[in-house]
Amino acid sequence: MASSCFLRSILFSSPTNLRSNPLFAFSPNTLTCSPPSTASRFESLSVSSIGAGSSCRLSSTRRNVSEVRSMATSAAEMGKEEKKRVEIYDLEENLAVDLAKFTANLSDKFCKERGAFTVVVSGGSLIKSLRKLVESPYIDSIDWARWHFFWVDERVVPKHHDDSNYKLAYDSFLSKVPIPPGNVHAINESLSAEAAADDYETCLKHLVKTNILRVSESTGFPKFDLMLLGMGPDGHVASLFPGHGLCNESKKWVASINDSPKPPSERITFTFPVINSSAHVSLVVAGSGKAEAVQAALKKTGNVPAGSVSAEDELVWFLDKPASSKL
Numbered sequence: 389m390a391s392s393c394f395l396r397s398i399l400f401s402s403p404t405n406l407r408s409n410p411l412f413a414f415s416p417n418t419l420t421c422s423p424p425s426t427a428s429r430f431e432s433l434s435v436s437s438i439g440a441g442s443s444c445r446l447s448s449t450r451r452n453v454s455e456v457r458s459m460a461t462s463a464a465e466m467g468k469e470e471k472k473r474v475e476i477y478d479l480e481e482n483l484a485v486d487l488a489k490f491t492a493n494l495s496d497k498f499c500k501e502r503g504a505f506t507v508v509v510s511g512g513s514l515i516k517s518l519r520k521l522v523e524s525p526y527i528d529s530i531d532w533a534r535w536h537f538f539w540v541d542e543r544v545v546p547k548h549h550d551d552s553n554y555k556l557a558y559d560s561f562l563s564k565v566p567i568p569p570g571n572v573h574a575i576n577e578s579l580s581a582e583a584a585a586d587d588y589e590t591c592l593k594h595l596v597k598t599n600i601l602r603v604s605e606s607t608g609f610p611k612f613d614l615m616l617l618g619m620g621p622d623g624h625v626a627s628l629f630p631g632h633g634l635c636n637e638s639k640k641w642v643a644s645i646n647d648s649p650k651p652p653s654e655r656i657t658f659t660f661p662v663i664n665s666s667a668h669v670s671l672v673v674a675g676s677g678k679a680e681a682v683q684a685a686l687k688k689t690g691n692v693p694a695g696s697v698s699a700e701d702e703l704v705w706f707l708d709k710p711a712s713s714k715l
């Protein structure tokens with residue numbers, strides 16, 4: 389029962405980032421120098437065309453307010469770019485191996501540092517990409533008792549329904565790992581979408597009070613340790629769809645949507661301020677059908693919600709080769 393409240397090229401936009409050196413194996417916490425993982429096979433791609441990556445020069449000249457504001461915006465954008473990297477894998481199988489390693493490393497770090505690990509997942513294809521985590525060595529080495537598990541979005545359908553993101557995660561992930569049931573924070577699907585969103589937000593606020601969930605010092609929104617997200621072929625993330633007004637929600641933590649362009653129409657979703665206040669975010673995308681949306685998000689050739697995703701500490705795009713084919 390869930391809790392009641394309900395390459396190898398590592399493509400960095402910052403050329404100065406140490407991790408752009410392929411000698412630094414994937415190790416988000418320690419940056420230890422070791423040979424790249426043999427499990428993943430990458431190909432080399434050039435980096436310069438992805439992301440802003442431009443340098444910002446400041447001079448002692450007096451500037452007017454709008455100049456200063458625009459410099460601040462560019463600096464903020466640059467900061468986001470520096471926290472972003474893109475990993476491209478020949479095979480989705482290798483992507484899944486590294487995604488498990490990445491998640492296990494963060495689990496280890498946060499469980500040791502703060503005694504809890506707050507993890508958010510999306511529905512869709514992401515769940516299949518988490519399959520290596522429920523295998524050896526991770527199944528036995530991860531401190532599952534300290535995990536707190538959330539959904540970035542949910543469809544307002546019964547938990548046993550095929551459209552339920554809870555069911556998807558339960559069938560292939562939660563049923564296989566010993567996360568305490570009270571740490572699995574599912575939505576209350578017996579409520580209306582609006583009430584379920586409010587209820588989930590109340591649940592998050594309670595977890596903030598009890599120090600399970602941190603709050604971002606810079607935004608005041610909850611700061612999850614890790615958000616694992618998929619992306620739709622139209623570039624949507626969570627239930628934030630292209631052109632939908634919810635993409636601009638700036639106050640709510642959790643919002644409801646009754647007109648989702650992708651069925652089912654009734655859903656609840658974390659808002660962008662919550663997603664982007666996370667410490668670590670991974671966007672996991674596979675398949676050629678998503679190549680255009682990946683291009684739009686990373687090369688800014690279009691305006692898709694995935695292009696607005698950022699993280700306070702680190703955003704990593706995990707792509708397979710077909711998904712990266714238009715970069």
Ligand SMILES: O=C1O[C@H](COP(=O)(O)O)[C@@H](O)[C@H](O)[C@H]1O
Pocket residue numbers: 510511512513514541542543553617618619620621624625626627650
């Ligand atoms: O409807 C949804 O779609 C997205 C993307 O799904 P995918 O199968 O194309 O990866 C998913 O991330 C989201 O959680 C879900 O509700």
